[in-house]
Amino acid sequence: MKSIVCFFFLAFSLSALPAGLWAQENMIVNMAQVDGIDLSPDNIFNFQIMWGRSMSTPALIKGTIKFKGSDMNISYEFKYTLQPGLNLISANTVSPQFRFSSIALKELFEQYKRLPEGIYEYCVSVQPDSRTGETAVSVFSECVYHKAQDVFLINLLDPEDNARIYEYNPMLSWTANFPFLSALSYKISIAAMKKGQNAVTAITRNNPIYEEKNLMQMNLVYPVFAKPLEKDQYYAWTVKAYYKGLLLGGAETWKFKIVEDSMLVAISKDPSYVDIKRESGRYSLYAPGILKLKYQLDDLRTDSLSLVLYDSKQKVVKLKTTTLQAVNGDNRFIIDFKEEQPLKHMKSYLLLIRSQGGQEYKVLFKYVNPELIK
Numbered sequence: 001m002k003s004i005v006c007f008f009f010l011a012f013s014l015s016a017l018p019a020g021l022w023a024q025e026n027m028i029v030n031m032a033q034v035d036g037i038d039l040s041p042d043n044i045f046n047f048q049i050m051w052g053r054s055m056s057t058p059a060l061i062k063g064t065i066k067f068k069g070s071d072m073n074i075s076y077e078f079k080y081t082l083q084p085g086l087n088l089i090s091a092n093t094v095s096p097q098f099r100f101s102s103i104a105l106k107e108l109f110e111q112y113k114r115l116p117e118g119i120y121e122y123c124v125s126v127q128p129d130s131r132t133g134e135t136a137v138s139v140f141s142e143c144v145y146h147k148a149q150d151v152f153l154i155n156l157l158d159p160e161d162n163a164r165i166y167e168y169n170p171m172l173s174w175t176a177n178f179p180f181l182s183a184l185s186y187k188i189s190i191a192a193m194k195k196g197q198n199a200v201t202a203i204t205r206n207n208p209i210y211e212e213k214n215l216m217q218m219n220l221v222y223p224v225f226a227k228p229l230e231k232d233q234y235y236a237w238t239v240k241a242y243y244k245g246l247l248l249g250g251a252e253t254w255k256f257k258i259v260e261d262s263m264l265v266a267i268s269k270d271p272s273y274v275d276i277k278r279e280s281g282r283y284s285l286y287a288p289g290i291l292k293l294k295y296q297l298d299d300l301r302t303d304s305l306s307l308v309l310y311d312s313k314q315k316v317v318k319l320k321t322t323t324l325q326a327v328n329g330d331n332r333f334i335i336d337f338k339e340e341q342p343l344k345h346m347k348s349y350l351l352l353i354r355s356q357g358g359q360e361y362k363v364l365f366k367y368v369n370p371e372l373i374k
Contacts, residue, residue, distance in 0.1 A: 057082045
């Protein structure tokens with residue numbers, strides 16, 4: 001119904017033109033359906049051509065996508081027979097020949113149906129064949145502009161926005177929901193914020209204190225060789241995703257601040273052993289890099305204890321040591337969390353211990369980065 005209305009509107013507009021102007025303006029390219037959307041192989045040909053001549057005419061149709069401030073471009077061309085009136089173009093009705101400025105751009109567009117982030121101009125030109133016997137016509141072109149950007153395909157995780165953290169070498173992590181994650185690399189940027197600046201301004205205008213490209217993992221521990229982070233200073237950070245050097249998008253910009261925790265002064269680097277049979281969680285228990293466990297076995301010669309560690313969101317944290325072997329008498333164990341999956345400073349964890357006979361014991365503790373204890 002929409003196409004029929006559009007046909008009558010365009011036909012009426014063309015019929016209202018003066019005869020001399022009609023001879024020159026006998027074609028209209030309508031690109032409304034591709035205006036304001038992200039182009040893909042499925043929709044790039046969703047434009048319409050109003051042909052004002054009275055007979056079918058062969059034509060050469062060309063399209064170009066050019067990115068602002070870059071040499072990236074895509075072009076195509078195909079032959080098409082224009083019919084009098086409204087011609088509806090679609091991917092199912094044409095056989096184009098594409099050209100790409102790089103193999104990476106070709107793969108990104110054809111395999112993953114995406115374009116890199118940026119501002120681009122999409123132009124379509126139509127050149128009717130002048131050998132049809134009718135009065136020759138000029139090449140007609142029409143263009144639309146679009147900004148390809150999606151900040152929701154990559155998201156920062158930790159430190160949270162406006163977080164106050166104690167580590168001077170924090171773990172920074174993020175996530176992405178692209179369908180081709182294994183082919184992506186990342187760039188992280190961290191900048192110190194100046195007085196009166198917001199996070200976006202700081203990351204845009206200030207020189208980064210640390211920046212690293214071509215990261216394949218979605219986390220990074222702030223390196224010891226980088227410029228040291230300072231107490232009471234706000235830092236802005238963000239991450240961008242790339243496909244073979246082509247920018248796909250960036251996350252929002254978050255900020256965090258380094259603070260000092262006076263509580264750490266009272267925490268010993270060498271904690272006492274915790275009797276798992278008597279542990280009730282009624283007092284604060286800290287694990288300064290390690291957790292010492294005591295297990296008294298009196299009625300059996302041996303026992304096997306299985307370990308499962310949960311974070312505050314009840315997600316399982318991978319442990320290097322998952323079983324402990326106990327013998328008759330007083331058993332002492334030390335679990336070194338520094339060798340495990342990185343735990344978060346001053347975050348709560350639950351260690352579930354299950355004996356061979358089915359008894360369960362729970363040890364609730366807060367992990368402490370031992371490097372922060374004075």
